Amino acid sequence: MIKFENVTKKYEDFTVLENFNLEIPTGCAYGLLGTNGAGKSTLLRILSGVYKPDSGKVTIDGEDIYDNAKTKQKILLISDETSQFNGMTLLQMKKFYKTFYAKFSDEKFNQLNNIVNLPVNKKLGGFSKGMKRQAAVICGIAAGTDYLFLDEAFDGLDPSMRSEVKKMIIDAMCDNDMTVVTSSHNLHEIEEYCDTVGLLHHGSMLFNKDLGELKGNIHKVQCKFEKLPEKEDFPELDILLIEEKNGFTNIIAKGGADETLEKIKEKSPNVCDLIPLSLKEIFIYEMEALNYDRTKLM
């Protein structure tokens, strides 16, 4: 388990994290969301033992992570930049990780590389961005660590590369019971394979929920009324938003799906369909309910 307890981290004149608390259970695929500059990378670096928190405690499986070589055997950080390996071939990169990670598996490495077919003797400086990211993910997964931290793992990848990388991560999670923490500002990507998401904003978590629970608890009903209804028309429902769009009325409400649909149908709309919400939409509506300007969040 990953645990942040009252962690504060400041950069000169601004506070990145302030009395930050978070728990990420083992085996979880955690998506860390936030705008640019929200502190996602900082959080991952603190988690990886790269940065030291100004106060508070960060533990992995109960052990402090900072300057703790033994605990760091359990974690591996794949940074958003892989330029430090430009002078190495994939084989050398593999040897690099194999040197430091006792559980590194050549078999796993070869298996993954057979999927993406990266050249092993070519310097990574000659790889495309996507290829470099793939190379890093292959090595990261083959290292066999319990925790894998990915900073903007999919940034700049084309859709097919993205898919490949995601598949590798998902397979690794299934095979090794790995805990993965991925940071991104792309909700769509996080939605596809994370089971828990958190939104970091101004040094604290605005949002930290199980994705299934999140999705199961907020719904969008698209219907057609002759007159745009008001929230007060549905007193039993926890309405987040009612809006008119393209001739339809969209009602965003929290609660059970069936109950929400039933209550709306009682008002006899012409059309009434339950529309699945994307993670993005869920966040937007949740934040607006918290009086946050959604344009400043995403």
Added chain:
Amino acid sequence: MTTNGFGKYFGFKLKKRRAQLFVFAVLNFLTTILPAIIFKNMISGMREYANRNFDGEHSDVSYEFFIMIMFLSVAISVIMIIVTTARSLKLYYNRPAMDTLCSLPVSYSQRFWGDFLSGLFVNFITYIPFFGISLLITLSAKSDVEYLAGLKESIRFSNYEPLMYLLIKVIIMIIIVYLGVYVMTTFVSSACGKLSSSIVFSVILMVVLPGIFISYADFFYSFVIGTEYTKEIMSAIGMLPPFGPLVALKMDFEQNYFGAETLIDQPICLIINLVLTVSFAVGAYFIGKYRKAERVGQGFVYESVHQVLSLTLSVMLIGAFSFKYNSEEGVVGIFLIALFSFLVYGALELAQKKSFKGFGITVLKFVGTFAVCFAFLTAIKNTNAFNYSKKLPNESSVKEIVVSGEYFARETCYRADESIKGVFEEHKKLLDEPSLSTGSGYDGEGLTIQYILNSGKVFQRNYNAPKTDTGDPIRDFTRNVQKLKSSDMGSYGLMESKDFTNIRAKFDLRPTDYDENGKAVYPNFPQGNILPEKTEELAKLLRYDLENNYNANDGRYNSEIKTLGEVDFSRIDGEEFEAWDNYFNIYETYEKTVEFLKNPDNYGDSQPDVNSEKNYFVSCKTVDNSIRLVISENLTSNSDNANVKEFLKYIEMRENGKDELYSELFRIHDLNNQFVEYGIRKENEKAAIEAFIKCHNELSVQ
């Protein structure tokens, strides 16, 4: 610290720096083995030349050539160490590298020592065996060096032995310099977040450390009348890593040539240098440990380090420019000093901040620094370096004083308490002389006063003062001091020194034969060197003569004391030599002289032939018209001595026009260079010599 993570990280860094290992191997070869090879070849060539009786051409690779190669290699090595060390610490200035390396399962200590020791290994692993090889090569020339030094005909060959050991010491010293460069670069890089800052400020730190010392010492000593740099100051410079040892060697070399002291010759300075170097390593460890990794990419992780280095550089420049512009009075000079110093400081601040935001604070900091430095420098100037010129050693701590200069025929030594007191009084009077300035005191100019302390240290002052119509302060000092009772002559003291007897005497002797063109001819006498113990014996004999030839009225030794023979005892001065009248003429056959003088009866077959060789009298000049033989003074004072009486029987004034009857070397000169010839008739010469030897031996200090 477990070795597991350290070993892995160390191995990883070594692999990364493989290529550097080769580069440093080449540079270390050029710094160690190549100079040794060149030295060996030079010595071999000179021996070959000597064996050919100095006939024909010889390859004479000059010292300057291999010194140039060596220092060029050192310079390149220094640059390479700075750049490669800074670049290897990528995690300090490259964010992706920081993320990867700092997240590895390696502790900070393992990572730091892995970086540090892998760099040490790469930089120095080849230096050690190459130094061993260079040592073997250099020392393989030892026999040739000794052979050449034993030749009487060329003084310059004697320089090869100290040169040989100087070469070895410099090669050892260079690795200490490299170590300092490496450690200080690591220290600065630990405080920086950018590669360019690491490199630039590493160089700044290395320059500032000795530079600030030298620039303020230069300024200080420019106001101290009587001295420039003392040995203590040069030694202090030598303590400062990394370049202090080289700077101090250069300063000492200019004065003492191959007798210059290196850091290796000064154990305490070596220890302090290494302690400071280790301190920087420890500092690098802790600076790296507590640095905020998030500041990577910023010029300096610790702003205080940046400020200290930048301001210290400014302080150094203010001192250096003040020394340069010292002669310019007034506002212009001050303005120029401030301007040049501020340009550098301002540029460093702008490079760090990348904007003019807060530049007002920058200006204020500089103004404050400048004000403090300027006040200090003004105080030095106005107080004549805090009256350091007037500082003299404690009289009770002085063992002897040696004075030389324009009005001294030779170095004069004062040991008696009254004499020491007298010199102090005259020195203090001289210090009040307003026209007094720093002079050379050598080569017959000015005045040099050396206080040799009981501890062995030497406190020296060199003065000059212009002669005017109204006075000549140096001459006045000389006259007053010469009235004091002197002890031994400086050169005499030199003769007593082990260095002199062991080395100088061995190498100084040469025949002064001249060809028809007046050119000195140096025949090859490979076995002609004099054993040191023999020169000691001769020195003792001559000492007796000297002591008894002292004229208390003038405080001078007025005699030329000649033993018989033709070999000049010459002073070595680099590759030149000059016949120095203050030394004694020692004849080629003096070895026989010593034996004969000691034991004339048992000299056996080696007894010199008085007809073909010179006889063994000494002759002298007198200060007044009284005719006084050195021996005769003793003889006079010992007129009851039977041997003296016997000897005196054979001395008669030579009759004019009847030179053929007498031994022509027997002359008594007066100070006007007039002489009266006293001779011993040829038929009496042997008997006179025998009598003379007997009374001389009896009266000599053995």
